[in-house]
Amino acid sequence: MALSTLVATFLCTIVLPILLFLVAVKLWEVYMIRGRDPTCRSPLPPGSMGLPFIGETLQLILQRRKFLRMKRQKYGCIYRTHLFGNPTVRVMGADNVRQILLGEHKLVAVQWPASVRTILGSDTLSNVHGTQHKNKKKAIMRAFSRDALEHYIPVIQEEVRSAVKEWLESDSCVLVYPEMKRLMFRIAMRILLGFDPDQIKTDEHELVEAFEEMIKNLFSLPIDVPFSGLYRGLKARNFIHSKIEQNIKKKILDSDQEKKHRDALQQLMDSSRKNGEPFSMQAIKESATELLFGGHETTASTATSLVMFLGLNPDVVRKLRQELQEKEDQGVDLQGQSLNIEVLEQLKYTGCVIKETLRINPPVPGGFRVALKTFELNGYQIPKGWNVIYSICDTHDVADVFPNKEEFQPERFMAKPSENSSRFSYIPFGGGSRMCVGKEFAKVLLKIFLVELTLQSDWTLLNGPPTMKTGPTVYPVDNLPTKFSHYSRN
Known part of the structure; x- marks a missing residue:
C-alpha cells in the first residue's frame, strides 16, 4: 500500500x-x-517555436551568438523561431537578404521589438515610415554632408589624441571597450548633439552609466514592472532625456545666433519648423537619444575590434603605418591641420582595415522587419504579420566571395569585386532605403582613430584573443585589457 x-x-x-x-x-x-497562410502552397521555414508565449527569447538573450550559430547549423539560411513575443523568420545569405532589404514598403516594413520601440520611442528614424521617415532622414543627412564632416575632423582629432595620451600615461592596463565607449560618447555628444566640452565633463559619468543601463535592456521582455529589464531601461532613458532637454532649451534660446555648421540635433529642430510641424519636445528627445545610441555605441564596438585585430596581426599594423608614412613623406601632416576628407579618402589600405574589421565583427548583428503580406523566399512562405530578422553577421559568414573567412586579410578589399559577387554579401551598414545614415561619419571617425592610434602608440593585448558577445552590439567579454606604450619611428 x-x-x-x-x-x-x-x-x-x-x-x-x-x-x-x-x-x-x-x-x-x-x-x-x-499561423501559416493557407493560400500559399510553400511550406513554413524549418525551425522550432520554443516555449509557450516566451518562445526562444531567453535562449537568445542568454546564449546570443552560440544560439544563433546552433540554429544556422541545424536549419540553414532561413528558419522560423519565436522571439520577443512574435513568430519570427531569421534570414541570411546575400540573395535572401537582398529580397528583404529591397522589399521595404512592398513586402516588409521596419518593426523593432516592443521593448526597443518603447525605450527608444515611436518617433525615431528607425521606427517611422513614409514621408515622416523621408523628412527625418533628409534632416539628419545634412549633418553628415561632406562639408559637415570636414568641420568635425578637428574635434575628432582633439578627442582621440587626448584619449590615446591618457592610455599611454596609464601605469596599469587599459580596459579598451569601456574607454572606447567613453571616447565615442564624448565625440557624439559634441558633434551630433552640440554639447559643450565642459558640460560633457560635468555629466559624462552619469550619462555613460545611464546609457549602459538603457542599452543593456533594449532587447528585453516587454513587461514594465519594477526591477524588470524594460523598467530599468525606461528609468535610464528618462534620465538621459532630462539632460538632453536641458540642451534643447539652451539651443532654443540661442536659435537667433546664426551658425555656419549646425549639429544633427539642430538640423532636426530646423526641419520640424520648416515642415510646419508643431514642436514636440518628446519627439526631439527621442531622436537625440537614437542619434547618441547609433553615433557612439556602434563606433565604440568597431574601434574596440580594430584594436583587437591589429593587436593580433602586427603585419597589418606595419602595412598600415607604411601607408601613413608614405602620405607624410608627400608633405601631409596627418596629425595636423592638413588632414581633410580628401586625404582620408586616399588612405586606401586604412579603409580596407576598417572594412575587414566590419566584415568579421559587424557591430550590429542584423535588423528587424515585419511581413506586410505573405510572400515566398527561397521556396518558403513568410506569413503576413510575422517578424523577419535579416542577419548581417551570418550573411558575411556564408558569403562565398570571401575565401579564408576566419583570417584577417584587409588586402581582400583592395581588389575590385568580381562580376558574380552580390553587393549584399557585405552589408555592415545594412542596405536599401534604411541603410545607416551615419556610415560616412563612422568611416571618417574610424580612419582618424587609426591615424592617431598607430602613429602614437604600440599596444599588447594582455589576454590574447577575447571571447566576443553581442548585447546589442558586439563586444569582448573581458573588455580587452591592453597595455599601451609610445611608438618610436626610429
Missing part, C-alpha cells in the same frame, strides 16, 4: 507535470504552425 501511494505521489508530482509541459509545448508548436 505504501509503495503504491509512493508511486502515485511520484506520478502526480513529477511525471504528470512533465507530461503536461511537453503537451503544452507541442500544442504551442502546432498552434504557431497553423
